[in-house]
Amino acid sequence: MYYLGVDVGSVSTDIVVIDENYNVIESIYLRTKGRPIKAIQEGFKRLEGKFKNSDILGVGTTGSGRHIAAFLIGADIVKNEITSHAVAALSLDKDVRTIIEIGGQDSKIITLENGMITDFAMNTVCAAGTGSFLDRQAERLEIPIEEFGDYALKSKNPVRIAGRCAVFAESDMIHKQQLGFAVEDIIKGLCEALVRNYLNNVAKGKEIKSKVFFQGGVAANKGMKKAFEEALGMEVIVPKHYNMMGAIGAAILAAERKEKRTNFKGFEVADINYATASFECKGCSNLCEVAVIKCEEKVIGYFGDRCGRYSGKVAV
Amino acid sequence: MKVGIPKGLLYYKYKPFFNTFFEELGAEIIESPDTNKDILDLGSTLCTDEACLPIKVFHGHVEKIKDKCDLILIPRIMQIYKREFICPKFCGIPEMIENNIEDLPIITKAPIYLFSSDKFFKWAYETGKILTKNFFKIQKAFERAQNEQKKFKEGINDKGYALKVALIGHTYNIYDTFINMNVKNKLNKLGVGVITHEVVDDNVKYLEIKKLFKRPFWTFAREYYGFISYALKESLIDGIVYLSSFACGIDSVIVELIKLDFENVPFLLLKIDEHTGEAGFDTRIEAFVDMLSRRKRGNLA
Structure with a gap:
């Protein structure tokens, strides 16, 4: 008997299947590429052969695309990323006190005490240090993102890079490259700058206590883990499924429900032809941009209107 | 005379005063609509980028009604309480508006000091004489407006939530x-x-x-x-x-x-x-x- 967790983030869409003891049976990591529906369908195609619809006892969704995902697959619980990440970390170790989470477009810190969230913060308007920025830098340096961390670990003399803002960091990196510094020293310097930025920005004023978990896509970067450990002077734990923690948390929350019936619509969702469109609602002066999801010319859902004029009367 | 009141900045706090004051002076009040996307777009195009969102939105409100009225209220609120200050942008808002928006009708520029009735009346007089030559009419409008403001119950206090x-x-x-x-x-x-x-x-x-x-x-x-x-x-x-x-x-x-x-x-x-x-x-x-x-x-x- 299994539970399904889906985390639709800005950069990646993660799908996990866990058993009743919260062991991860299957995990799928996909790039969202701005098309959450496609990503979910792609993931479901891979799961279709392995699991029966009746195996799934509950479904949870999270991430910035959690509502669209919930609607599409029939979720039993829809939770924000912060709670989901905390639930997943606590299921591994109930003594976790701090969670550093860095994803594609946002980064957050969650502090916990006695298994309860006591505080959290997210980056406000600056995206320096998030996954998208590292992706871009890796691309610019022509180094596969997977090897980025290994390069950093090779560095003996990290170069100082300005970390206040992504634009400054990039121009500083280019200047240091022009001066001929070794690429590994620049990458290590970048990791240190991003950690500095995170600690001064997102984690400002928060007391970081051990045990510290580091999760989200960026936790794959060994250079970032090392830089955090050096800056904090304590061990930083990267859980095995660091990039799936949101989805795992959502699945656990689905499993924890008292209600035993599920709304799950089945893996066939993968084969349905969905089309999306959008229009500007002229109903009032707000002029909301409304997204429409259609299935074979029939409208099945609306998103994005503030008043609920459309989203309130979903056909399905 | 048509008086335009932009629904931005401290409008939400002082609308009873300003609406009553101008009505008592015989003006027709033209309020801008509630903030909407159009107003936000207008404001962020007209205003300098460094300003905060509320200042930008205020620009949008002014732009939206400037062609419909003869006078626009741009409240230069200097101080609300003695020995305390509010955001300096309020002190310079008439100049910001003047420099960022073209073809304006008359705008109110006199400073507003709210902590003393005498000082506040100076604004009322400076502004009121654009609408009337009758000093007593201004005085009466000012008093009525102040009474209306006093009656205004501000604030939210929801009941019955866990x-x-x-x-x-x-x-x-x-x-x-x-x-x-x-x-x-x-x-x-x-x-x-x-x-x-x-x-x-x-x-x-x-x-x-x-x-x-x-x-x-x-x-x-x-x-x-x-x-x-x-x-x-x-x-x-x-x-x-x-x-x-x-x-x-x-x-x-x-x-x-x-x-x-x-x-x-x-x-x-x-x-x-x-x-x-x-x-x-x-x-x-x-x-x-x-x-x-x-x-x-x-x-x-």
């Missing part, structure tokens, strides 16, 4: 439901009631700030700090939600002051700027409410 938060922020961020994406409604839907600082009497707030090492320079700082301090003492709230416009200088001080002095109180800072996508906002609010209710129940699951 959880309650202090919703803190400048008037124009709290009451403009477009720029704050109707945050009160979002909280209410999640079962959280809202209370704002106007509910607590000013004298009480003055008492609460005595523990600070100096009297706050900003009126808003005194009001918010005093209110939170009192609300916590009386267990009126479970947490604080602070709505702040990106790049607001005053907020940058108040937020830190509150965070430092009320360390263990759940605090959520929501930054508002030009974005209209609500996902980021919703995530923060939901997570915050989750945290509050789990805290109250005392377990995570």
Whole structure:
């Protein structure tokens, strides 16, 4: 008997299947590429052969695309990323006190005490240090993102890079490259700058206590883990499924429900032809941009209107 | 004469006064519509980029009604209380508007000092004489307007919710439901009631700030700090939600002051700027409410 967790983030869409003891049976990591529906369908195609619809006892969704995902697959619980990440970390170790989470477009810190969230913060308007920025830098340096961390670990003399803002960091990196510094020293310097930025920005004023978990896509970067450990002077734990923690948390929350019936619509969702469109609602002066999801010319859902004029009367 | 009143900045606080004052002088009032996308777009195109969102939105409101009226109220509010100040942008708002918007009708430029009736009347006289030559008419309009303002009940105090938060922020961020994406409604839907600082009497707030090492320079700082301090003492709230416009200088001080002095109180800072996508906002609010209710129940699951 299994539970399904889906985390639709800005950069990646993660799908996990866990058993009743919260062991991860299957995990799928996909790039969202701005098309959450496609990503979910792609993931479901891979799961279709392995699991029966009746195996799934509950479904949870999270991430910035959690509502669209919930609607599409029939979720039993829809939770924000912060709670989901905390639930997943606590299921591994109930003594976790701090969670550093860095994803594609946002980064957050969650502090916990006695298994309860006591505080959290997210980056406000600056995206320096998030996954998208590292992706871009890796691309610019022509180094596969997977090897980025290994390069950093090779560095003996990290170069100082300005970390206040992504634009400054990039121009500083280019200047240091022009001066001929070794690429590994620049990458290590970048990791240190991003950690500095995170600690001064997102984690400002928060007391970081051990045990510290580091999760989200960026936790794959060994250079970032090392830089955090050096800056904090304590061990930083990267859980095995660091990039799936949101989805795992959502699945656990689905499993924890008292209600035993599920709304799950089945893996066939993968084969349905969905089309999306959008229009500007002229109903009032707000002029909301409304997204429409259609299935074979029939409208099945609306998103994005503030008043609920459309989203309130979903056909399905 | 047609008098235009832009629905921005401290309009939400002083609308009874200004509307009554101009009506008493025989003017036809043209209010701009509630903030909408069009106004936001106009404002951010016309205004300098460095300004905060409320200032940009105010520009949008002025642009929207400038062709429909003969006079536009641009309140240059200098001070609300003695020995305290408000945001310096209010002192220069007529000049900002003049330099950023073309083909304006007459605009009101006289400074407004609200702490003394005599000083405040100077504004009323300067402005009123554009509409009438009759001094007594201005005097009467001023008195009526002040009475209307006194009757105005400000503030929100929701009843019947299991959880309650202090919703803190400048008037124009709290009451403009477009720029704050109707945050009160979002909280209410999640079962959280809202209370704002106007509910607590000013004298009480003055008492609460005595523990600070100096009297706050900003009126808003005194009001918010005093209110939170009192609300916590009386267990009126479970947490604080602070709505702040990106790049607001005053907020940058108040937020830190509150965070430092009320360390263990759940605090959520929501930054508002030009974005209209609500996902980021919703995530923060939901997570915050989750945290509050789990805290109250005392377990995570």
